[in-house]
Amino acid sequence: MARMKFLCDADRCIECNACVTACKNENDVPWGINRRRVVTINDGKPGERSVSMACMHCTDAPCAAVCPVDCFYTTADAVVLHNKDLCIGCGYCFYACPFGAPQYPKLSNFGSRGKMDKCTYCAGGPEVDLSPAEFQKYGSNRLAEGKLPLCAEMCSTKALLAGDGEIIAQIYKERVVKRGYGSGAWGWQTAYRETIAI
Amino acid sequence: MPLGAHLRFLFSGLLLALALAVAAPAGAQQVNPTANSVREQQFLEVLKGNPSAELRGRVSIPDTRAATLERPAGRDWRSFHQGTMTRIGAVAVLGMLVILVAFYLFRGRIRIAAGPSGQTITRFNAFERFMHWLTAGCFIILALSGLNVTFGKALLLPLIGPQAFTNLSVAAKWSHNFLAWPFMLGVALMFLVWIKDNIPNLGDLRWLAAGGGLIGKGHAPPARRFNGGQKVIFWAVVLGGAALSVSGVYLLYPSFSGGVLDMQFWNMVHGIVAVLMIAVMLAHIYIGSIGMEGAFDAMGSGEVDLNWAKEHHALWVAEEVEKGRAPGARLQPAE
Numbered sequence: 001m002a003r004m005k006f007l008c009d010a011d012r013c014i015e016c017n018a019c020v021t022a023c024k025n026e027n028d029v030p031w032g033i034n035r036r037r038v039v040t041i042n043d044g045k046p047g048e049r050s051v052s053m054a055c056m057h058c059t060d061a062p063c064a065a066v067c068p069v070d071c072f073y074t075t076a077d078a079v080v081l082h083n084k085d086l087c088i089g090c091g092y093c094f095y096a097c098p099f100g101a102p103q104y105p106k107l108s109n110f111g112s113r114g115k116m117d118k119c120t121y122c123a124g125g126p127e128v129d130l131s132p133a134e135f136q137k138y139g140s141n142r143l144a145e146g147k148l149p150l151c152a153e154m155c156s157t158k159a160l161l162a163g164d165g166e167i168i169a170q171i172y173k174e175r176v177v178k179r180g181y182g183s184g185a186w187g188w189q190t191a192y193r194e195t196i197a198i
Numbered sequence: 199m200p201l202g203a204h205l206r207f208l209f210s211g212l213l214l215a216l217a218l219a220v221a222a223p224a225g226a227q228q229v230n231p232t233a234n235s236v237r238e239q240q241f242l243e244v245l246k247g248n249p250s251a252e253l254r255g256r257v258s259i260p261d262t263r264a265a266t267l268e269r270p271a272g273r274d275w276r277s278f279h280q281g282t283m284t285r286i287g288a289v290a291v292l293g294m295l296v297i298l299v300a301f302y303l304f305r306g307r308i309r310i311a312a313g314p315s316g317q318t319i320t321r322f323n324a325f326e327r328f329m330h331w332l333t334a335g336c337f338i339i340l341a342l343s344g345l346n347v348t349f350g351k352a353l354l355l356p357l358i359g360p361q362a363f364t365n366l367s368v369a370a371k372w373s374h375n376f377l378a379w380p381f382m383l384g385v386a387l388m389f390l391v392w393i394k395d396n397i398p399n400l401g402d403l404r405w406l407a408a409g410g411g412l413i414g415k416g417h418a419p420p421a422r423r424f425n426g427g428q429k430v431i432f433w434a435v436v437l438g439g440a441a442l443s444v445s446g447v448y449l450l451y452p453s454f455s456g457g458v459l460d461m462q463f464w465n466m467v468h469g470i471v472a473v474l475m476i477a478v479m480l481a482h483i484y485i486g487s488i489g490m491e492g493a494f495d496a497m498g499s500g501e502v503d504l505n506w507a508k509e510h511h512a513l514w515v516a517e518e519v520e521k522g523r524a525p526g527a528r529l530q531p532a533e
Contacts, residue, residue, distance in 0.1 A: 017258060032261070039255040039267040041236060049236070051255075053267055062276045068347045069364050070355060086364045088371055090347070091452070092279070095462050096272040100264065184237040190270055195239065 002164035003078045004121060005192065006152065007172055008052045010183045012159035015040055015050035019151035019160055023054070026122065026150040027139025033103040035119040036151055049183055052151070052160045055080065055101035055119035056191035063093035063102060077143065079121040084137045089113040098190045121162070122149040169196045238268070245270060250459050263457075275462040279348070283466070287348055287473040294477040298484045305412070308490040310506045318501035319518060326391060327500055333384030333435070336377040341476050343370035348469065378446050385439035392432060395423040402426035412485075420512035431482050438475040442468060 015038050023029065023036045036054035057080045064072035064080060071086035072093075082093075091113055093102040104113035124141030127134035134141060142150060152162035161168040169185070176182035176198050185196050241253050252269045322330070346354065346367060355363045404419045405426035411418030418425065424432065445468040448455040455461055486493050492506035507515045 015258070020259065034259055034261060034264055037257055037259055037261075037264040039257055039265055041253065041255040041267065043256045047236060051267055062272055066276050066279050068351055069367050070351050070360070071364070083360075086360055088364060088367045090371060091461070092347075095458060095465065096276045096279070098268055098270045098272045100266050100269060100458075184239065186238050187268065189238050189242060190268060190273075 001076045001078075003166070004057060004163065005078075005165040005168060005188075006054065006056060006121075006149075007161040007168045007185050007188070009159045009161065009172055009175065010049040010051050010186055011179070011181065012157045012175075013038065013050040013052055014157055014159070016156060019052050019155055022150045022154050023119070026142075027120070028135070029117070029139065030105055033105060033117050035101075035103065035117070051186045052155075053099055053187065054151070055097075055121070056099055056187050057119075057121055058098075058191040059193060062096035062098065066092045066096040068092060073126070075123060077121075077123070079123045079143070081120055081123060081125055081138075082116065082118070083126045084115040084117075085126075087115045089115055093118075099187060119149075122147070165192070172196055173198055241268065242270070252457075252459070269458065271459055271462065275465070278466055279469075283348055283469045283473075286470060287345070290473045290477040291345070291480070294480045298480060298489075301412075302484075302489065307488060308412070310492050310503060311509055312505045314492070314503045315505040317504040318495075319504050319507050319515065320500055320523065321496040321502045321507065322500045324500065327497055329384050329387040329391065330497055332380055333388060333439075336381035336384060337479065339373050339377050340381055341472070341479070343374040344469075344472050345476070346370050375450060378443075378450070382439070382443045385435060385443070388432075389436045392424070396429050396432040398426075398429055398433075402429055406430075417509075421510065422513040422517070423511060425510065427485075431478065434475065434478045438471050438478070441471045442475070445471070 017038050020034060020036050020038060024034070027035065029035055036052060038050050038052045040048060040050045042048045057078060059078075061072065061074070061080045063082075064070075064074070067082075068090060069086050069088055071083045072080060073083070074080055089104060089112070091102075091104070093116060094100075094104070101118045102116045103118060104116055106112055106114045120138050120141075122140050122142035124130070124134045124144065125138035127137065129144040130141050140150070142148065147153065149162045152160045155161075161171060172182070172185060173196060182198065189195050245251055250271050252271070253267045254265050255267055257265045347370075350363065350367060350370075354366070358366070401419060401421065403426070405421055408418050410425065410427045412427075445464040448464040449461065449468060452461065455464060486497065492503050495502045495506075504515070
């Protein structure tokens, strides 16, 4: 099986936010929740870079480790998913996540956050693949249709890559060698404990 | 500005300086003048001196919290929650249970040496008992629902299955959030009503030095209304309860506590103080029930046996008698 990862080539990202919009539309993500966002570092200064960031589907995921009800699971493709029927909305995954991926439909007081929502790598949830219940709770399941996450698939500059970690790392390496520079695979050191050696 | 904001501000400055330093020597031979940019590795290097730093940028969506690109501090909180917290909790709770069982086996139930007198004296009035049981009842539910968050996954989940465990945990979460309020009220009432009898003095030190008559031979020095051990319990409840209240309110109101780093901090405070307080309360429950003959009456009916009172609170009994609050008879003689 593949080891699915995301890779954002910050030297290509033009902060168009199409990945954000695609994600919201494809998964019918409610108001107030952004499973994916584009963050611009050193905005307007030399060395400015934009990075598209969502759940990185970490190796040894911190969210899964701290969940008090054990509602997370990792698929055969190494995608980190969770079961909203089991989630109690305690917020612990949000405390632990290095990427700020877990989101809650409500952020009111008294701990009424609602069920956590995050990027599913367009892989749905524990319900029957492509069922209405799955779509309603988790959004699209493109992986079950043999497609990759929409954010990466429609990225106009192909800055955001999704797919098997080794293949997207190879694509990135070739780019860096050809153009002579690369600001690295953002999040990889933190999510996968590895960098891409050029 | 809160500390977290200061750190983030400082860190952005550092990051900018770093980026400029890297970008400066980029001469005309470079294909792209902005080719050199900050990398994750550089960010992680900076982090080594400041583990609570976040890498923030700018986002064009309204949710400004989304502007944090990376926040590796979550990893430290994870290792605290999965490691340190679990160990401290297990040692505090199991350790105290082992100590109490061992104490019971060696010392047995502490009897009233002179035997029950049949005469009683009022130790706690109805209001005092109400505020005690209000706090105690809430504390037991809060403690169990709190322990469930840390230990339920390992201990209870395998026994009752995922869906039942989730249902229980949701109920536990709501009970925890709402019973926190009467608990805080109870702690505040106990503080106000009992503070005057709980000012530490030299006699308490002598009482504690003598092991309170619990450990070793000989009897403890005479005590007033509360002895050294009870004062320790009082201050543990007041100070521990205050720490739990402050940290708990911050956790209940995420909008007050600043950012997720503050939430992590308050969560750690809440967890450690809670397990220590559970350990203290286990000892308190033991000595107030099976550990000592006559002790439960103080919080049960409020009327304690006169001989019990004389053995444990001789100075207090003397004061009460002086005030004319003569002990009543438990067994009413036939007239």
